[in-house]
Amino acid sequence: MTAVDLGMPGLPHAPRGVGHLRGAESFPDAARGALRNGQLRANLGHATSTIRGKRANVVGELPDWEQLRAAGKALKTATMARLDEHLEELERQVTARGGVVHWARDANEANEIVTRLVQATGTSEVVKVKSMATQEIGLNEALEAAGLDVFETDLAELIVQLGEDSPSHILVPAIHKNRAEIREIFARTIPGVDPGLTDDPRQLAMAARAHLRERFLRARVAVSGANFGVAETGTLTVVESEGNGRMCLTLPETLITVMGIEKVVPTWRDLEVFLQLLPRSSTGERMNPYTSAWAGVTPGDGPQEFHLVLLDNGRTAVLADEVGREALHCIRCSACLNVCPVYERAGGHSYGSVYPGPIGAVLSPMLTGVEDNASLPYASSLCGACYDVCPVAIDIPSILVHLRGEHVEAVARDRDRPTAEAVAFRGLAKAMSHPRLWHLAQRAARLGRLVSRGRPTLPNALPPPISGWTRSRDLPTPPTKTFVQQWTEEHRS
Amino acid sequence: MKVALFATCLVDTMTPSVAHATAALLQRLGQEVVVPPAQACCGQMHVNTGYRREAVSIVANHVRAFEGAEVIVAPSGSCVASIHHQQAAVARRAGDEALAQAAEELAGRTHELSQFLVDVLGVTDVGAYYPHRVTYHPTCHSLRLLRVGDAPLQLLRAVRGLELVELPGAEQCCGFGGTFAVKNADTSTAMLTDKMANVLGTHAEVCTAGDASCLMHIGGGLSRLRAGTRTVHLAEILASTEEAVTPDQKAIPAVTA
Numbered sequence: 001m002t003a004v005d006l007g008m009p010g011l012p013h014a015p016r017g018v019g020h021l022r023g024a025e026s027f028p029d030a031a032r033g034a035l036r037n038g039q040l041r042a043n044l045g046h047a048t049s050t051i052r053g054k055r056a057n058v059v060g061e062l063p064d065w066e067q068l069r070a071a072g073k074a075l076k077t078a079t080m081a082r083l084d085e086h087l088e089e090l091e092r093q094v095t096a097r098g099g100v101v102h103w104a105r106d107a108n109e110a111n112e113i114v115t116r117l118v119q120a121t122g123t124s125e126v127v128k129v130k131s132m133a134t135q136e137i138g139l140n141e142a143l144e145a146a147g148l149d150v151f152e153t154d155l156a157e158l159i160v161q162l163g164e165d166s167p168s169h170i171l172v173p174a175i176h177k178n179r180a181e182i183r184e185i186f187a188r189t190i191p192g193v194d195p196g197l198t199d200d201p202r203q204l205a206m207a208a209r210a211h212l213r214e215r216f217l218r219a220r221v222a223v224s225g226a227n228f229g230v231a232e233t234g235t236l237t238v239v240e241s242e243g244n245g246r247m248c249l250t251l252p253e254t255l256i257t258v259m260g261i262e263k264v265v266p267t268w269r270d271l272e273v274f275l276q277l278l279p280r281s282s283t284g285e286r287m288n289p290y291t292s293a294w295a296g297v298t299p300g301d302g303p304q305e306f307h308l309v310l311l312d313n314g315r316t317a318v319l320a321d322e323v324g325r326e327a328l329h330c331i332r333c334s335a336c337l338n339v340c341p342v343y344e345r346a347g348g349h350s351y352g353s354v355y356p357g358p359i360g361a362v363l364s365p366m367l368t369g370v371e372d373n374a375s376l377p378y379a380s381s382l383c384g385a386c387y388d389v390c391p392v393a394i395d396i397p398s399i400l401v402h403l404r405g406e407h408v409e410a411v412a413r414d415r416d417r418p419t420a421e422a423v424a425f426r427g428l429a430k431a432m433s434h435p436r437l438w439h440l441a442q443r444a445a446r447l448g449r450l451v452s453r454g455r456p457t458l459p460n461a462l463p464p465p466i467s468g469w470t471r472s473r474d475l476p477t478p479p480t481k482t483f484v485q486q487w488t489e490e491h492r493s
Numbered sequence: 494m495k496v497a498l499f500a501t502c503l504v505d506t507m508t509p510s511v512a513h514a515t516a517a518l519l520q521r522l523g524q525e526v527v528v529p530p531a532q533a534c535c536g537q538m539h540v541n542t543g544y545r546r547e548a549v550s551i552v553a554n555h556v557r558a559f560e561g562a563e564v565i566v567a568p569s570g571s572c573v574a575s576i577h578h579q580q581a582a583v584a585r586r587a588g589d590e591a592l593a594q595a596a597e598e599l600a601g602r603t604h605e606l607s608q609f610l611v612d613v614l615g616v617t618d619v620g621a622y623y624p625h626r627v628t629y630h631p632t633c634h635s636l637r638l639l640r641v642g643d644a645p646l647q648l649l650r651a652v653r654g655l656e657l658v659e660l661p662g663a664e665q666c667c668g669f670g671g672t673f674a675v676k677n678a679d680t681s682t683a684m685l686t687d688k689m690a691n692v693l694g695t696h697a698e699v700c701t702a703g704d705a706s707c708l709m710h711i712g713g714g715l716s717r718l719r720a721g722t723r724t725v726h727l728a729e730i731l732a733s734t735e736e737a738v739t740p741d742q743k744a745i746p747a748v749t750a
Contacts, residue, residue, distance in 0.1 A: 381633070383670070384636075405546075409546070426544075433550035469713070472678065473674075473710060475709075476507060479509055483505045
């Protein structure tokens with residue numbers, strides 16, 4: 001598929017100035033602050049290790065897990081190869097069943113479409129099902145700017161919204177908060193909440209339930225995302241744990257679903273694979289409590305008006321990248337976040353995007369163009385834990401390395417003079433390509449012996465970039481002879 | 494077997510004792526060891542830092558240096574993983590198909606030390622003696638890219654005098670990650686701190702692993718804290734014998750070539 005097939009002039013990235021794909025700070029700067037937050041570290045460490053354990057248990061009980069992963073990967077690869085055809089089929093089927101399909105090139109178009117649709121109903125309130133796509137485009141802010149009240153109904157999204165915070169995890173947006181902090185937010189922000197509210201999870205859930213119930217019952221418009229859109233029948237699906245999604249999807253008169261174009265699957269049969277992979281990878285459950293599926297409108301049953309907004313917002317540009325396109329296979333389970341040692345310590349907000357963790361470190365720069373998220377591909381030690389747990393086997397480490405290459409090459413193109421790093425790496429590459437130069441370079445490294453003046457380690461205070469190492473770790477003094485040099489001397493015949 | 498030893502750029506330059514130990518160990522097991530003098534680097538650091546174009550000539554040098562070698566062994570999971578997973582791809586991307594194929598052929602004959610010992614030579618007891626309390630950190634690339642599995646543990650369990658203690662959270666990255674350790678020094682240090690806490694919790698004298706790079710990271714952190722626990726490469730432990738016990742118990746491999 002090419003951009004021309006979608007009627008687009010070129011391959012635009014997600015636009016600036018709208019949505020939540022770019023952070024104000026680079027990853028290292030944002031992480032520096034987060035790493036000092038001991039409460040955040042404790043909350044994240046506890047939460048991620050708990051989910052990791054649950055996932056490992058339920059994945060371990062399936063003897064065909066690896067085959068399921070391979071099937072998930074194959075289905076996604078095949079679907080992406082003919083994405084345009086599947087999307088058009090989805091449009092035909094949704095339309096045939098009484099729904100209206102809208103195509104949104106980017107966040108601005110999607111926000112305009114949804115705002116116009118809500119305003120057309122004459123209501124001033126919207127209830128929302130947890131959705132990554134609408135977080136990505138900043139829909140809440142757009143609706144609020146149009147004078148509409150937006151209520152997140154997912155418990156964790158509600159906590160984030162009431163706390164005037166932003167999500168830090170794909171599945172558990174309030175993972176950075178503990179029970180005591182959630183109690184404080186509820187006590188401060190929920191009107192008429194029981195003053196004796198404790199941090200007992202059940203009490204907290206009941207307080208949210210009482211707060212939300214009223215809004216469900218009076219809501220006339222709901223906005224949702226979609227986990228999967230089945231092309232052959234025009235069926236949309238939402239997978240959830242709490243039942244709030246089911247309330248939003250069934251009670252209001254109008255339902256508007258914003259779906260990234262990569263969420264289409266050709267047939268119902270494909271869900272057989274994904275509905276096994278997703279809950280086990282995300283919540284560590286064999287099956288999620290609620291799976292809602294709907295196609296168009298059914299007279300007298302549920303919403304009588306249904307709109308599907310198909311969102312590109314940079315996805316076609318991702319699809320054009322032969323190495324990176326695999327990131328579009330993501331089913332938003334967040335298993336990669338939960339196993340990532342970088343995410344576990346730096347937290348989701350350090351990534352500056354609604355998509356944090358390993359998948360965010362590849363997806364965000366590709367959606368925005370790598371220059372707008374240049375630090376993210378480097379925000380990984382390439383340990384590979386993410387690839388191992390990914391239910392659709394996205395080779396995230398290889399995409400990270402690929403994006404580093406794209407970034408370095410883009411910087412080289414855009415600058416008249418190379419960066420100091422580029423000069424150093426080119427010089428080193430030259431040395432490492434010619435044994436004679438290499439031995440000279442190794443001899444130069446031995447000058448470190450002068451700096452350490454007979455001590456086994458180099459001084460702590462060294463200039464950048466070595467200071468990045470020596471601030472927290474000792475660096476051994478280089479030996480007098482390299483191995484190859486000594487060996488060659490001893491084995492000269 | 495005639496084994497060409499790839500020391501790796503880091504070991505060759507910074508910790509040559511690891512390569513000496515690898516050579517001594519292989520010779521003790523009856524292998525003929527050669528050290529191609531034109532070897533430098535596998536190119537991984539360049540590739541992983543975004544300099545994949547610059548890495549092509551490094552890969553070419555590596556392929557030239559080891560041309561004709563029957564079998565190649567390196568004391569590093571990470572470098573061997575790069576040889577297996579990156580070298581050909583980098584050459585192919587640059588349009589050098591001949592180099593890509595040569596790199597692929599070479600990769601097929603290149604082994605990480607513990608895999609070579611256990612899977613190729615079929616040895617688990619290498620006749621080593623190392624009377625210390627040791628914990629083992631499985632480095633990410635040997636664990637997840639090369640899938641060395643428990644080969645290093647099989648080797649360690651057969652070492653006389655060695656008391657092996659399990660490392661909690663062993664499979665979590667130590668935070669090294671090549672240039673990650675410098676570009677994201679704070680996050681890297683946070684990961685290192687947790688790794689060190691687990692290492693120190695074992696009360697081991699020695700933390701070992703199959704990669705000198707990760708050990709330089711963990712060891713550099715432990716040294717900064719003046720912790721008594723030191724880092725020793727798996728090759729140095731396996732090369733040690735009764736003859737190597739010196740008054741200060743340093744791990745000096747017995748060379749019996």
